[in-house]
Amino acid sequence: MTTLPPPPEGTPAAGIPPTEPFADPDGLHSAGQTDQRAASAVEGKTVATRRRRRSGSPGALADIWSRYKRNKLAVAGLVIVAVILFMAIFQPFLTPYDPFEQNLLNTTAPPSADHILGTDVLGRDMYSALVYGARLAMVVGIGTMLMSVIVGVAFGALAGYKRGWVDAVIMRFTDILLAFPLLVGAIFVVRIFGQGVLPVVIALVIFGWPTSARLMRGQTLALRESEYVEAARSIGASDTRIVLRHILPNAIAPVVVYAFTSVGVVVVAMASLSFLGVGVPADVPEWGRLISQSYNFIRVPGNEHLWLAPAMAIVITTLAFAFVADGLRDALDPKLRGGN
């Protein structure tokens, strides 16, 4: 996207509209960002401390945001994630061409005014394919993340709270899953359930939840011995209540941080599966599949855009989520509250 050449004047109208909303929120955000930075230089500290003292909640969104925005890279990551989500939601309005429409007379065309990222081996518009791929990446990435976290937190809390044989069984099971090479395991699962988006998600959840579960278990093991959990028991709280009200809110932060990192992992994993030809069906635009198609053109001069564009999309998405996770790590850490 950064290598995008400036659209020359007098291009067909279809070429411009997608770039406008694409550039616009970015501009707005960066303007807002500089405003905040200027404000924080003058009175940011006093505002932040005053707000913190008044609202006080360690979980208050304002408090988390005030710590999050100190990390400029994380703010940038958040902006990119927002842009990708925007593209994923409004894709029909942002794409000049139907990503499925082939034009065999104009294959592997380099970026031009008509096709800002060029065309692929079947003459389809690369930019449109990338935008459609963004939806798939977000649906699979975020969907897998949510499901992995829900399953992982449930089993992790159960293992950590119950301990004993429940813990042993769950944790040995996660050991087995984590011992599988991710791609080999995922190929195995996809072969069982057949090709499609859902089997890919299932495969990635199966191999994604154990890490959340381990994190949650560790937190739960520590917190179940804490005095406030004992205090809750001393006033007659049931196990369910203790886990949901007293352990979960205090244990969830590291899991959330990990979950955001895992979105990038999922996007890469899905692309890898597609590249290997076992991922989503061939008729679905997918970043990994785009790279796979360009495999034979890698050494052809002038065709770099075929693999560079989808690869950049994957890299940028993965990095953006990693930056967000990094920002959350600091923002959600109650130990840093009131510090700095």
Added chain:
Amino acid sequence: MPDLTTAQEDVLAAGDAAPRERVLEVRDLRVHFETAAGVVKAVDGVSWHVDAGETLAIVGESGSGKSVSAMTILGLVPSPPATFPSGQVLLHGRSLLDLPDAQQRKLRGNEIAMIFQDPLTALNPVFRVGDQIAEMVRAHQKISRAAANKRAVELLAEVGIPNPHVRARQYPHEFSGGMRQRAMIAMALANDPKVLLADEPTTALDVTVQAQIMQLLEELQERRNTAIVLITHDLGLVASHADRIAVMYAGRIVETGTTDEIFGAPRHAYTYGLLSSLARMDHARPAKLEPIPGQPPSLSRVPPGCAFHPRCAFATEACRAEVPQLLPMAPGSDHLHACLHPGEVAAALAAPKEVAPAAERSPSTGAPPVVEVTDLVKHFPIRSGLFFSRTVGAVQAVNGLSLEIEPGTTLSIVGESGCGKSTAARAILRLHEPTSGKIVIGGQDITALEPTELRKARADMQIVFQDPYASLNPRLTVRQILTEKYHLLGGELTKDTIPELLETVGLSPEHADRYPHEFSGGQRQRVGIARAIALNPKFVVLDEPVSALDVSIQAQILNLLESLQDEFGLTYLFIAHDLSVVRHISDRVAVMYLGQFVEIADRDDLFERPQHPYTQALISAVPIPDPAVERTRERILLAGDVPSPANPPSGCRFRTRCWKHQQLTETEKQRCIEEPPPLAAAPTGGERHEVACHYAGTREVLHA
């Protein structure tokens, strides 16, 4: 570290040669920290000195800046964020801070050594103890590795570690807490320092071990003529071990003088407040504690004028106007104070004191007990194996306790760490499932209840926890924390309930919607107490409720607990290791050792006429904050540390450390080894006095 250069040797020799008494002097030291919240003046114009062979105590509450001044001398305060606007540190009259860094390092550790509070973290766990001491020797002396190792063994022997040859080859985790502190002291002594800075050297240790360590320090001081700077919050320790005292408050010294002057004739309102807020172990009828109201100021927001004035009963407009200077009592006197109202303080000191409510109650009301525990046992199985774990032993944390508590009274369980007192309390409440035994609370057999019935029964059995920072869920407001109990246990909850409850424990109603992290330790403990006393329980366990709090706050909480007991007729089980607090608050006291009661008696009977050798040692080890009393007392020093409850000694569990056992003949000793002594009526004590010793007998340990 680089080797000594000739120039540095000259410097050191010159320092040694100067025949000055005054070893270390600090002049007008200021240590400030730049933070986002403003400048924190941790140390703000502090001057003190210490002479050879003398012990100077620097006393203060947490955040008073007492440790920072010592750390600065050793160059352990990182800069930035710290700045040093003014101040001189004179070692043998030469300014330490003006020397080049390399030379400063040479002097530190060689001339000045430090003993830290936590011996567990101050020793490196991956190196042998002997090697760590030898390394310290070699850092400052040019000697061979073999000679340094030999010196390490000698030092370990000097600090009283048995089998020093074997111990030197062991790792820190193989040492007990007391042994580690001895090893730390050995390391500090490695280069025969002239000044020893001891920062809370015994705070992490049990009282009998504390007595051993302080004794060791005194012996070493006598032998080597070392100057000791003892930094502590414990006034008892100060009374028995210091020659001179400097009292710090909010980064300044507010009063300094000899130990007798400070304890006998305090002239600063803060010193007086500290002393009158202390519970004392030696008073038959302790006067009501007079806590200092409020809490110590945050160092980033020190009140203008005298920093103590917001908490001071004598404060006037003048105190608010400007910071009082530290001035001598009389011209030429070494007793300095920075108070504008020394006369009023002296008058208050002389005035008679109100009597504590606890002292008025008769120990026995004859009413049927609220709590009856019979043969309570709690063993933690020791398992080994990953998949099919099997039990290979048991930690016998609680081993057959029986007790009764009458309504409206307080039974205290005292003992050293690891004796099982907290486990016993939790087992009584079935927060830990007891292994066996019977518990009856308010006529209801708690041990027989199903889980759902037990949850309902919890309305009558509550607990206040030790650590107010850990016992409140950080994600809930005070209101949510308190209302949860009403939701779970029933009970009418109107809009006045929570405000009234908060006022009962001395908080204001607008505190309800704040989160725990917005409160100080003392205020959090009040929230914890509010949670426990809501819905009027019959029985409350107080698990070391004041041990995590500052001295001046402890008295506030103790008074609150006493007045709540009077008001609501609460029955307390008080778990503590601090005998002074126990003497103040209890009606009856049980002494616990390795999972068993060794003695149980009415309070005054126990303190005045202890029958068990362990009780006697324990009482004698507790320092009393009165130098006059301390001089006449004799300490019974116990050997070694508490044995592991996984493998307790046969017969009498205390015999391995018992001073009386060692005086017995071989045939008498055999009885201790073979026959566990039962808890039976004491031969010479009062009625309701039981002791578990074959050779029990009175020994006076409070007064000479």
